[in-house]
Amino acid sequence: MVHDRRSETDPLATPAAPLTTPPEARRPSSPRTQLPGEAPILTRHVGPVEAFHRFWPLTRGDRRWLLTVIGCAVVTALTETAAILLFAELTDHALAKGSVSAFWSPAGAWLAVAVLGAAVGYLGNSLAAWIAERFLLRLRARVFSHLQKLPPHFFQRNRRGDLVERLTGDIDAIERLVVSGVVGASAALFATLFYGAAALWLRWELALATFIAAPLFYFATRRFTGRIRQVTRRQRAADGALTSVVEETLVNVVLTQAYNRQRDEEERLVREARRWLRASVASARIGALYDQFIEVLETLCVLAIIGLGAWEISAGRLTLGQLLAFAAFIGYLYPPIRSLGQLGLTATAATAAADRLLEVLDAHPAVADPPPSRAVPLPDRAHGELLVDDVTFRYPHSSQHAALSSLSFTARPGDFVVVTGPSGAGKSTLAALLLRFYDPDTGTIRLDGIPIDRLPLSDLRRNITLLPQETLVLHDTIERNIACGRDAPTPTHDEVTRAARAADAHGFVSALPDGYDTVIAPSTAALSGGQLQRVAIARAMLRDAPVLILDEPTTGLDTLAAQRILAPLHHLAAGRTTLVITHDLDLAVAADHILVLDDGHLTESGTHPQLLARGGLYAELFEGRE
Numbered sequence: 001m002v003h004d005r006r007s008e009t010d011p012l013a014t015p016a017a018p019l020t021t022p023p024e025a026r027r028p029s030s031p032r033t034q035l036p037g038e039a040p041i042l043t044r045h046v047g048p049v050e051a052f053h054r055f056w057p058l059t060r061g062d063r064r065w066l067l068t069v070i071g072c073a074v075v076t077a078l079t080e081t082a083a084i085l086l087f088a089e090l091t092d093h094a095l096a097k098g099s100v101s102a103f104w105s106p107a108g109a110w111l112a113v114a115v116l117g118a119a120v121g122y123l124g125n126s127l128a129a130w131i132a133e134r135f136l137l138r139l140r141a142r143v144f145s146h147l148q149k150l151p152p153h154f155f156q157r158n159r160r161g162d163l164v165e166r167l168t169g170d171i172d173a174i175e176r177l178v179v180s181g182v183v184g185a186s187a188a189l190f191a192t193l194f195y196g197a198a199a200l201w202l203r204w205e206l207a208l209a210t211f212i213a214a215p216l217f218y219f220a221t222r223r224f225t226g227r228i229r230q231v232t233r234r235q236r237a238a239d240g241a242l243t244s245v246v247e248e249t250l251v252n253v254v255l256t257q258a259y260n261r262q263r264d265e266e267e268r269l270v271r272e273a274r275r276w277l278r279a280s281v282a283s284a285r286i287g288a289l290y291d292q293f294i295e296v297l298e299t300l301c302v303l304a305i306i307g308l309g310a311w312e313i314s315a316g317r318l319t320l321g322q323l324l325a326f327a328a329f330i331g332y333l334y335p336p337i338r339s340l341g342q343l344g345l346t347a348t349a350a351t352a353a354a355d356r357l358l359e360v361l362d363a364h365p366a367v368a369d370p371p372p373s374r375a376v377p378l379p380d381r382a383h384g385e386l387l388v389d390d391v392t393f394r395y396p397h398s399s400q401h402a403a404l405s406s407l408s409f410t411a412r413p414g415d416f417v418v419v420t421g422p423s424g425a426g427k428s429t430l431a432a433l434l435l436r437f438y439d440p441d442t443g444t445i446r447l448d449g450i451p452i453d454r455l456p457l458s459d460l461r462r463n464i465t466l467l468p469q470e471t472l473v474l475h476d477t478i479e480r481n482i483a484c485g486r487d488a489p490t491p492t493h494d495e496v497t498r499a500a501r502a503a504d505a506h507g508f509v510s511a512l513p514d515g516y517d518t519v520i521a522p523s524t525a526a527l528s529g530g531q532l533q534r535v536a537i538a539r540a541m542l543r544d545a546p547v548l549i550l551d552e553p554t555t556g557l558d559t560l561a562a563q564r565i566l567a568p569l570h571h572l573a574a575g576r577t578t579l580v581i582t583h584d585l586d587l588a589v590a591a592d593h594i595l596v597l598d599d600g601h602l603t604e605s606g607t608h609p610q611l612l613a614r615g616g617l618y619a620e621l622f623e624g625r626e
C-alpha cells in the first residue's frame, strides 16, 4: 500500500484541515463583555467571497507565479498518479510472479517519476512560500500605512494590543485564505481529478461505488461551518484582548507597582486568559470531533472497497496489484476531497480576521491631501503667519458640545503666544487643528494666507514643529534622535552638536559614557524628563520650522528643570511663530499675546498686564497658581 506522504505544511498538498490544528485555533477566547474604551469589535461581518475580493488585488504582480505553483501542483499530482500505476505493475508482474527481470523497468520508471515529482514539488513549495510571504508583506505594509493616516480618536477607541494583533495574527489568517487557499484548492482539485480518473480507469464500477460516499464528506463539513465561524471570531477577539492586557500592563508597570496593583493586573490577565482558554478548548473540541467523524467515514469507505475488491478478485475480474493500486488511489483521493469540502471552513475562519482588518482599512482618515486642482504647494519654508478665523470644531463621534467655538486670532512670525485656560478648555484641540489632524467644522485656518486644507499635508507639517508633552523618542542613539528633526540634507555631527549646545543639551550628553552614541528608547529612564525635553528642543532647532507649537513644555518637570529649559525654549522660539499651550503662567508673563480659552470659547486675550488689569479668568488663574 502506498502511503500518503504529503505533509500538512506542504502547500502543494491539499490544504491541511484548518479546524483541527490551525495556528489560531491553539489560541482562544469566549464571549466577553466589551470594556469601556475597548475596540468596538466587529461592527460588520463580511462573507468569504467579499473577503477574498477585497484582498485578492494584493496578489497583483505575483499571479503568474501563482499559476506556476498551480502548474507544479498539476505535475506533482500526475507524478503521484503515475507512481501508483507503476506500483500496481510491479505488484502484478514482479511480486506476484516472483520475476526479478520484470522489476527493473517499472522500478526505473518509478524512480524517474519520483525524482521529477520531488524536483517539481520543491520548486512549487518554495515558490508558494515566497508568494505567501510577499503577500503578507504587502498586506502588512498596506494596513500599517493606512493606520498611520488615521486620526487620534481612532487610537483612543481601539486598544493598542488589539491593533497589534490585527497586524500580526489577523494578517496571517487572510494569507491562509487568499494565497495558501488558492494554491491549496487548486492542488486539491487537480489531485481529485487525476486520482478519480485513474480509479475510474482501473475499475469504473468500483470507483463509482466509492464516489457515492463523497457527498457525505461535503454535508459533514457543512454541518460544522457555523460553529467554527463562531469559535474563530471569539478566538481572534480574545487574541487581541489578551495582547492588549499584556501590553497595557507593561506600559503601566511603574504605576502598577507604585499603587500595589500587581494582584489586580494578574487577575485581569487571568480573566482574559481564561476566556482565551475556553475558546481554545471549544475550538480544539470541535476540530477533534470533526476529524474523528471524518476518520470513521473514511474507514467505512475503505472497508467497503476491500469487501467489493475481494469479491471482484474471487470472480477473476481484478488482480491483487489492481486492487492495491485502487485502494491507494482512494486513499489519496479522500484528503483532497476532504480539503475541498473544508475550503468553505478555511474561508469562514479567515472571515473573522477579515472583519477585523477591514474595520481598520475602512476607517477613514479625518483629513486628506487636497486634490491636485485645489492644492497650493508651499515654497520650502513658509513665513509662519497664522490666521484662525471663526473656527468651530466638535470631535467626531463625540456626544459633547463643541471643543472649540468661533475661535479667531492671528499670530505673526516672531510672536510668542501663550494659550491657557482650565482643563478641557480646548487648548490641545487647537494644536490638533493647526497640524490638521482634523478639519474644523466651520471657519478657516490659514498659513501665510493660504487655507491649510489647500496645502499638501507634508508641506503644512514640514512648516510646523510640535513639541508634545511626552517627548517623542526613537529607539536609537541620541545623535539620531536629534538628527531626525531634519530629513534632508542629513545633518552633520557638527550641526547636531550645535543644535544640542543651543538646547543646553550638549553638556549632559557629552558627560554620558557613550556621548552622542548613547542609545535611548521610549519609556526607558536613561534620561530625565528635563534632559529629554532638551533633546527634543535640539531636534526642533535642526528642524527649523517657522511655526512652533509647545504643548505643556514644563509640565512634569520640577521647578529647577523647568527653569533650565526656559532659555533654550526662548532661543528656539526666536524669529518663529510660537504657540505655547500651558497652565504654567510663569511662561505667560513675557508673552506677546495671551489667549485664554474656557469651555471652547476665547474668553480673554491680551498681554499679561492687560489681562491682570482686567481681573477676569486669567487674573484668577494667575493669582491661584502655586
Ligand SMILES: Nc1ncnc2c1ncn2[C@@H]1O[C@H](COP(=O)(O)OP(=O)(O)OP(=O)(O)O)[C@@H](O)[C@H]1O
Residues within 6 Å of the ligand: 152, 153, 156, 395, 396, 398, 400, 403, 421, 422, 423, 424, 425, 426, 427, 428, 429, 430
Ligand atoms: N478624541 C476626542 N474625542 C472626543 N472628545 C475629545 C477628544 N479629545 C478631547 N476631547 C474633548 O474636547 C474638549 C477639549 O479637550 P482638549 O484636550 O483640547 O482640552 P485642553 O484644554 O487641552 O485640556 P488639558 O488642559 O486638560 O490638556 C474636552 O471636553 C475633551 O473632553
